[in-house]
Each structure stands twice: as structure tokens, then as C-alpha cells.
Amino acid sequence: MNLNKALTKQAYEEVENHIERVQEDPYFPGFHLAPPTGLLNDPNGWIQWKGIYHLFFQWMPFKTGHGAKFWGHFSSENLTDWTLEPIALTPGDWYDKNGCYSGSAIIHEDKLKLFYTGNVKDENGDRESYQCLADSTDGFSFSKKGVQVELPDEYTPHFRDPKVWEHNGRWYMVIGAQTKEEKGAVALFESTDLREWNNRGTISHANKPPLSEFGYMWECPDIFSLSGKDVLLFSPQGLSPDGIQFNNMYQSGYVLGELDYPQASFDHGTFEEIDRGFEFYAPQTTEDEKGRRILFGWMGVPDQQEFEQPTIENGWVHQMTLPRELRLVNGRLHQLPLPELNELRAENVFNGPIDIQYKGSIARTSEIQLKGMVKKLCLFDNMTLTYDEKQSLLTLERPNVADGRPERRSCILSGALYSLQLYIDHSSLEIFANDGEAVFTSRMFADPENHSLFIESDGKVDMAIWRLKDNTVSYMNHPE
Incomplete structure (x- = not known):
């Protein structure tokens, strides 16, 4: 048995052993998505294909702490009734042995393709990161295709969370990044065939006006168009509280502007927090078959008293938000x-x-x-x-x-x-x-x-x- 299969088997055993205790917790949700055991965080690979909505998620089945993440998988035909599907990705290869980190999904050549970050650490804790691919012909069983993009020289190994989309016959990928100066940034890559990726450079960063010293890492970038504007959604780390702004450990929000594809530049306005509650992070969007831009977010924040939550004693922690439609109204994102x-x-x-x-x-x-x-x-x-x-x-x-x-x-x-x-x-x-x-x-x-x-x-x-x-x-x- 190879390592991926062995890890999958162990994860299923954890579910069998603990799911009853998890679901008997009075805090376990009735209609939100939560882990069958262990820890859930970022939404991944959020997409609709052939009438079925697929939401993958970061999952640590063996404990209520972080570690070498799996990709769990929920599916739904109606956005209210959901099924936990077989595990999509396990951290069993050299390029993702310390975690199949966050990423996105696209449809190409009648296949569902998952782009994700392979996290690798050596015995000293030094990090390597690889942007990887897996695909599926049925949307439920996946085959890994290995490393697609390696780390460019201008960034630290905090380089992750690829979001891929198509525009005018070409494929684009944004990746959350940290520059060598330890400033948050978004990197852009371009491809004509989803195999060879060209590094187009940094399209926004912590000191791009009107932003200034805006965090040491930007996670989970997502770019999409809405009502004639391009929206960059991302989760900056390292902001200090400012009155009623930025009071969680880390934030999620957006800037509005225009992505110049030929010049690989993004001129945009100021940052707006997308959610004003206590637990919201790492949102991801997709456009469904009705043309709606729909968002899922993680109902949690890294490093923010995660392990003080009372569900820990029953073997689970965190859940997803409900899905929401995004609309642009008077220059601001509304969520419905x-x-x-x-x-x-x-x-x-x-x-x-x-x-x-x-x-x-x-x-x-x-x-x-x-x-x-x-x-x-x-x-x-x-x-x-x-x-x-x-x-x-x-x-x-x-x-x-x-x-x-x-x-x-x-x-x-x-x-x-x-x-x-x-x-x-x-x-x-x-x-x-x-x-x-x-x-x-x-x-x-x-x-x-x-x-x-x-x-x-x-x-x-x-x-x-x-x-x-x-x-x-x-x-x-x-x-x-």
C-alpha cells in the first residue's frame, strides 16, 4: 500500500472512531459544513460542474490542530443538502508531504482539475512550496500530476494558494506571496496550455498605493470581474488594529480596480474588509451555471484562540460559512x-x-x-x-x-x-x-x-x- 492510500485509510478510521462523539456535541452545526472529525479550515476548489457543486476544504483528520492537511470534499446539487465525499487529496508525495495546502479548481477538456500548494519542510523546519495539479474525469476520484510551478527567486517559500481562471483564451494563476523583503504580495502567472506557466510578476503588494506597509503575507488571492470592475479578494496578515478596522488576528477583504492583462498590472483602490465579525477568513468564489458569483468563507481565523473553543474536547473545530452571492452596489461588495x-x-x-x-x-x-x-x-x-x-x-x-x-x-x-x-x-x-x-x-x-x-x-x-x-x-x- 502506498503512502497516499495508507493515509486515506487512517483518516477514514479516525472518522469511524470519532464521528459519533463529534455529532453529539450540542455545538455541532445542523446545516453548516463542519469536519467529521478533527480540524477544518480554508475552502478550496470551489466550483460547479455538470450541475453539481463541489467544495473541497483543508482538513486535518487526526487532531484538532494544524499539520499535514488533506483535501476533504463536499458535494451538493442544491446548495442546502450536502454529502461528504471520499478524500480528494492526501499529503503522501515528496512535493506535498507536509500538507496539500489551499488552491482552486477549473474545468478543462472535460476534466475537473485541482491546483494546490504542496507544502514541504525539512528536518530543520525550513519550508519549500510547489504549485501542484491533480485531475479527475468524474469529479470524485483524483489523480495527482505533480509539480507545475516552482518558487520564483523574488519570493520567500511563503508562496501558496493558487487561484486559476481563463480570460480571452489564456489561463491565469494568482498566488499569495511574501517578497524577500517580507511584504505581502500577489504573483501572476500565465499559460496557453495549463502546462507551461510564465511568471508575469507581482500585480499588487503591501506598498502599492494607496496601500502602505500592508502586511507581511497575503494569503488566498482571488480575482474576478463584477459589474465592470475587477475585484481582488485576499487575506493579509500583519495588519495592526485601527479603530474599528482590522481587529481580528488576520483580515479578509478586497480592492476594486482593473487588471491590465497585457501589462500584468493591477491598479486598484483602498482595501475594504469583507466581513465584520469575529471569525471569517480565506474566502473563495466561483461563478455558477446561473452566472452568480458565489462565495464560501472559513468561519475561523488562524492563531486567534482557535484552541480555546469548547468543541475541542469533543474532537472537532471550525466550520464553513453559508454560501453567499456577491454583488457590486455603489462601489462596495454586498453579500446576499x-x-x-x-x-x-x-x-x-x-x-x-x-x-x-x-x-x-x-x-x-x-x-x-x-x-x-x-x-x-x-x-x-x-x-x-x-x-x-x-x-x-x-x-x-x-x-x-x-x-x-x-x-x-x-x-x-x-x-x-x-x-x-x-x-x-x-x-x-x-x-x-x-x-x-x-x-x-x-x-x-x-x-x-x-x-x-x-x-x-x-x-x-x-x-x-x-x-x-x-x-x-x-x-x-x-x-x-
Whole structure:
């Protein structure tokens, strides 16, 4: 048995041994994607092919810490019911022995092709990185094709997360990078055949105006066009907090501009955080067969009290966000829950106007829609959302998972607060304000027995609450 097969077998044994304990955890999600055991992080290879959505993910099945990552694999036909498929990639070759790191997927010559970073470390911990390829004729079993791009001289081995796309008959790849001066950057490569890749150089970096000293590493770049603008989505590391900005350990956000393909240059504006909650990182997008630009993000942040989360004791940690459609509205990205998510609704439990103060209880898998100005919303005596009308300031507060002290994340809306949509799933909360102008994504480790909901408004608010399905993911589809 070769090493890839041996690692796959060991991973399946871990799932068999631990999945019951994992799923009995009261914090385990009912309709979000989570690991069957161990640690889940970045979304990878997010794509739709032949009517099926494929979402791969960074996965450490053997522990709730980081290490030599696998690519796990979920699939769905409707974006609400998901199946855990057989493992796509294992770290069993010389070029990925310390992890099959993040990457993307494309369709070419009727094959699903995965580009990913092979992580290698020597006995001294020194890193090497290789951009690698695997492909599949059915979308479920993959064959590795080895190294496609080696490390250019101008970057350190922190060089990873290839995102590949086609434009005007040519293939392009952006890679998250660190320059030799230890500054974050995005590298661009070009190919006519997906075999020979030409290094076109750095298209943006930490000191490209209007940015200045903007982090020591840029991870998970993604470039796409939306409403006539090119969007560069990336996750910079090394930013310092600045008022209500950059308060997580690492950030995710975007710049808008125009990618000049012949000149390999990208002129863009300032950086905007894409999510204002406590846990959001490494998002990836795809365009589906309906022409929608859909995003998944990781509901976690590296090095940010990951291992203080109470799910650790039950053998799992982290989960994905819900899929969201991106739209460009007045020069800003808006994120909208997909219409398909309405299929999660199991029962409408409230529908109508509410008084200035509302007190009630809701299920731990729920959706809440509010139309009007909400001044305060408290969920499970744990998460509190407040709105300051004078400043148009929206703030989410919770107890810190490590020490219980209050912590906050805020954003300023472009106008008055007029709508909120919340998705609640045992230990997570996703808030969409003003039709997705602002989004807060956070884990929520409230007392599992607490079902309380309190709302304070200006007395002109309509509310709808649905109890949502609690078992939309199948985790048991793999070979024995």
C-alpha cells in the first residue's frame, strides 16, 4: 500500500472512531459544513460542474490542530443538502508531504482539475512550496500530476494558494506571496496550455498605493470581474488594529480596480474588509451555471484562540460559512444569502409586527428577518447586536471564548439600518445588514439550553422567524 492510500485509510478510521462523539456535541452545526472529525479550515476548489457543486476544504483528520492537511470534499446539487465525499487529496508525495495546502479548481477538456500548494519542510523546519495539479474525469476520484510551478527567486517559500481562471483564451494563476523583503504580495502567472506557466510578476503588494506597509503575507488571492470592475479578494496578515478596522488576528477583504492583462498590472483602490465579525477568513468564489458569483468563507481565523473553543474536547473545530452571492452596489461588495437557503426553512414560527420590546425564545437552528430599525438584539444571553443611529454604527458584542470578557466588532453603515437577516446554527451566527451591505460572521458558544431572544426597536419593525432544518449534511459517504 502506498503512502497516499495508507493515509486515506487512517483518516477514514479516525472518522469511524470519532464521528459519533463529534455529532453529539450540542455545538455541532445542523446545516453548516463542519469536519467529521478533527480540524477544518480554508475552502478550496470551489466550483460547479455538470450541475453539481463541489467544495473541497483543508482538513486535518487526526487532531484538532494544524499539520499535514488533506483535501476533504463536499458535494451538493442544491446548495442546502450536502454529502461528504471520499478524500480528494492526501499529503503522501515528496512535493506535498507536509500538507496539500489551499488552491482552486477549473474545468478543462472535460476534466475537473485541482491546483494546490504542496507544502514541504525539512528536518530543520525550513519550508519549500510547489504549485501542484491533480485531475479527475468524474469529479470524485483524483489523480495527482505533480509539480507545475516552482518558487520564483523574488519570493520567500511563503508562496501558496493558487487561484486559476481563463480570460480571452489564456489561463491565469494568482498566488499569495511574501517578497524577500517580507511584504505581502500577489504573483501572476500565465499559460496557453495549463502546462507551461510564465511568471508575469507581482500585480499588487503591501506598498502599492494607496496601500502602505500592508502586511507581511497575503494569503488566498482571488480575482474576478463584477459589474465592470475587477475585484481582488485576499487575506493579509500583519495588519495592526485601527479603530474599528482590522481587529481580528488576520483580515479578509478586497480592492476594486482593473487588471491590465497585457501589462500584468493591477491598479486598484483602498482595501475594504469583507466581513465584520469575529471569525471569517480565506474566502473563495466561483461563478455558477446561473452566472452568480458565489462565495464560501472559513468561519475561523488562524492563531486567534482557535484552541480555546469548547468543541475541542469533543474532537472537532471550525466550520464553513453559508454560501453567499456577491454583488457590486455603489462601489462596495454586498453579500446576499442565496434563495436556495429558503429550502432550509422547516416551520414559520412568527410573522408580524413587534412592539418596542420583544421577548421570546427560538430554536438553535433558526432564521430571523427584521424589517425596520432595530436598536438592540440579544441572542441566547450571549451575542448582542446594537445600532447607534447617530453614527450609523452597528456593533456585535460577545464574551471572549478564553476569558469571558466582552469583545466587540463594529462597522459604519452608509445609511440608516433598515433590515437584518440572521442565520443561527447551534454555535454560529451570520448577520446580513441592509441587504448584505455589512455582514458579521461569528462563532457563538452560548449555553446550549438557552433559547432566549430579546429585541428593542423603534416600534416600527416587522419580524419573521423560521425554525430551520437540523440535519442537512451526510458525513458517512466513504469507502469502508
